[in-house]
Amino acid sequence: VSTQSTGMVPDLKLVMANWNPLKSPHEHVDIFAQLKELLETEDEELFPFAQKQALADIDVFGKIVYDLLLPRFRSTIINQWRPKEYEVCVRLIETWKPVLPPAVSEHVLDQLVLTKLKREVDHWNPITDTVPIHEWIHPWLLYLPRKMESVFSAIRQKLIGALQEWHPSDPSALAMLIPWREVFDGVGMEVLLIKAIVPKLLASMREFLVNPKHQQLAPLQWLLSWEVLLPTRHIVSILENELFPKWLNTLHHWLIQTPNYDEVTDWYLGWKKLFPSSIALHERIRHIFNIALDMMNRAIEGGTNRKTFTLPYTPLPLPSPQTLVSRPGSGLNTSLSSSTSNASSTPSASSQTAVSAPSSTTDEMSFRELVERYAEEKNMKFVPGKRTSEGKPTFMLGRANILFKNDLIYILEGGNWNLISFEDLLKAV
Numbered sequence: 214v215s216t217q218s219t220g221m222v223p224d225l226k227l228v229m230a231n232w233n234p235l236k237s238p239h240e241h242v243d244i245f246a247q248l249k250e251l252l253e254t255e256d257e258e259l260f261p262f263a264q265k266q267a268l269a270d271i272d273v274f275g276k277i278v279y280d281l282l283l284p285r286f287r288s289t290i291i292n293q294w295r296p297k298e299y300e301v302c303v304r305l306i307e308t309w310k311p312v313l314p315p316a317v318s319e320h321v322l323d324q325l326v327l328t329k330l331k332r333e334v335d336h337w338n339p340i341t342d343t344v345p346i347h348e349w350i351h352p353w354l355l356y357l358p359r360k361m362e363s364v365f366s367a368i369r370q371k372l373i374g375a376l377q378e379w380h381p382s383d384p385s386a387l388a389m390l391i392p393w394r395e396v397f398d399g400v401g402m403e404v405l406l407i408k409a410i411v412p413k414l415l416a417s418m419r420e421f422l423v424n425p426k427h428q429q430l431a432p433l434q435w436l437l438s439w440e441v442l443l444p445t446r447h448i449v450s451i452l453e454n455e456l457f458p459k460w461l462n463t464l465h466h467w468l469i470q471t472p473n474y475d476e477v478t479d480w481y482l483g484w485k486k487l488f489p490s491s492i493a494l495h496e497r498i499r500h501i502f503n504i505a506l507d508m509m510n511r512a513i514e515g516g517t518n519r520k521t522f523t524l525p526y527t528p529l530p531l532p533s534p535q536t537l538v539s540r541p542g543s544g545l546n547t548s549l550s551s552s553t554s555n556a557s558s559t560p561s562a563s564s565q566t567a568v569s570a571p572s573s574t575t576d577e578m579s580f581r582e583l584v585e586r587y588a589e590e591k592n593m594k595f596v597p598g599k600r601t602s603e604g605k606p607t608f609m610l611g612r613a614n615i616l617f618k619n620d621l622i623y624i625l626e627g628g629n630w631n632l633i634s635f636e637d638l639l640k641a642v
Contacts, residue, residue, distance in 0.1 A: 226281060234289045238305040245282065245312050249274050275314050283317060290325040296333040299349045302326060306356060322356050327364070334367045339375035339389070347392035354396065362629055365397055369405045376409035381417045381435035386410065390442060400634050404621060406443055411451070411532045414439065418455035423463040425480055433487065440489055446529065449495050453528035457501050460484070464505055465522040468512035481505060501526065581617045583635060584610060593642070602630060611642040 225244065232240055252274040286305075294302050306326075310318060330353065337346060346368060354361065372390070379386050390410075393402065417432040433456065440448060467477060485493065485502060492498055504525055588595035588610060598607035598614055607616045607625070614625035615638065622638055623630040633641070 225277075229281065229285060232285060233293070234285055234305050235294060235301045238301075238308040242308055242312060245278070245309075248277070249312060272314070275317070278313060278317055282313075283320070286321055287325055290321070290329060294329060296330055297344050297349045299352045303352055303356075323360060326353065327357055327360055330364055331367065334364055334371070337368075337371060339371055345389070345392070347396075351392070351396065359627070359629070362631055365401065366632070368393075369397065369401060373405060373409045376413075379409070379413060381413050381432065384438070387438060387442065394442060398632065400632050400637075402442070403444065404632070406439075407447075407532050410439065410443065411447065415451060415455060415531065418451055421456060421459070423456075423459045425463065425467065425476075430487070437487075437489065437492070440491060445491050445495060447532040448492060449497050450529040450531055452492070453497065453501070453526070454531055458524050458528075461501070461505060461508070461524065462522045464508060468508060474509070474513060477509060481509065497526075497529070580622050580635060581608075584608075584615070584622075584638070587639065610638070613638070613642045 225241075229241060234240075290302065296302075306318070306321065313321070330350065334346075334350075339346070350361075350364065350368070376386060390402075390405075397405070414436050418436055421432045422429070436448065436451060464477075464481075481502075488498065585595055587593070593611050595608060595610050598609050600607050600614075602616050602623075603618075605616060605618055607614055609615075615633075616623040616625070616630055622633050622635060624633045624638060624641065625631075
């Protein structure tokens with residue numbers, strides 16, 4: 214390689230001494246582009262028959278970039294860059310992308326940008342921070358498409374913690390989570406919702422009163438607003454457990470009082486209109502409204518005279534982390550208490566006490582115990598792994614390297630720990 218090209222290095226080092234890549238990303242790009250072209254031409258002239266690996270071993274330009282340019286990038290990104298000002302770093306990456314060797318570009322993203330993003334997320338406070346986190350995280354999905362799971366996991370944990378004091382009447386939580394709908398994998402988002410959102414929605418609906426005289430719909434509207442994020446089966450489960458037992462009980466007590474059937478019909482049709490099509494057309498919800506219609510028809514024909522009410526369907530299990538997997542031994546206790554109510558011709562909210570919400574009992578078995586039982590049944594190897602992750606032991610299930618953390622399962626794929634459901638794990642092994 215000519216002394217002309219290598220002799221430029223000391224001069225470049227002097228010229229770049231006070232350069233700030235974030236403030237002046239285009240500075241020196243032309244010099245390095247010319248140097249790259251010059252050195253690549255010299256390599257081809259000197260080694261016309263050399264193999265690609267041999268050329269890589271004598272890559273003078275790569276060495277110059279590594280010794281001269283990379284330290285400037287490292288110092289500036291790690292010490293000066295504020296990740297919320299993502300544009301300046303994205304501009305730097307885009308400006309130098311045509312010039313940098315692919316390995317150097319990858320190093321800048323993986324070791325510098327990603328490291329700084331993790332640090333910023335560690336200090337991020339979802340409650341007090343005024344800049345939505347998706348605004349400065351999402352731009353990096355294009356550059357780090359398969360490297361962000363560790364960042365996402367930290368964000369989810371922060372969100373779960375921040376939502377401990379959240380109330381369903383506050384729409385800010387939904388607004389905060391919607392931008393992550395297409396970013397978090399399905400299991401990750403569902404776990405977040407079940408841990409942080411569903412318990413609050415359940416508590417709100419548990420206090421919901423069905424009162425035809427003066428109906429307050431706010432808690433139901435809060436629940437239905439989450440239809441854009443919460444899987445339909447979970448909303449249906451909450452409705453089956455916390456709304457419709459009270460709703461059908463109210464209808465029953467209304468019908469045994471020889472009511473105005475036009476009022477009952479209007480009430481019934483009004484409730485049907487409250488639900489979005491994804492809920493209203495669900496087979497289990499349609500079944501409940503058909504039950505109500507049958508109750509009304511029997512009442513008109515004089516067939517309703519029982520004072521007590523028994524729930525005529527078995528509700529789905531309430532959403533919980535355990536409902537994400539198939540748990541052996543899980544069951545649903547749908548026994549209901551019965552009582553008599555002296556209701557007026559139009560039932561009041563007090564008639565809600567005539568039926569109690571169904572309770573569910575699940576076999577409290579950890580994921581590790583589930584996996585261990587499965588391995589025993591299938592005569593599959595399940596042993597401690599040779600590595601640890603964040604101080605937690607890993608395990609080998611067959612050929613799969615897995616980790617149990619916060620009652621969740623992670624599998625090692627391509628050097629990254631990825632969240633996986635129990636069912637998908639069984640498919641993978």
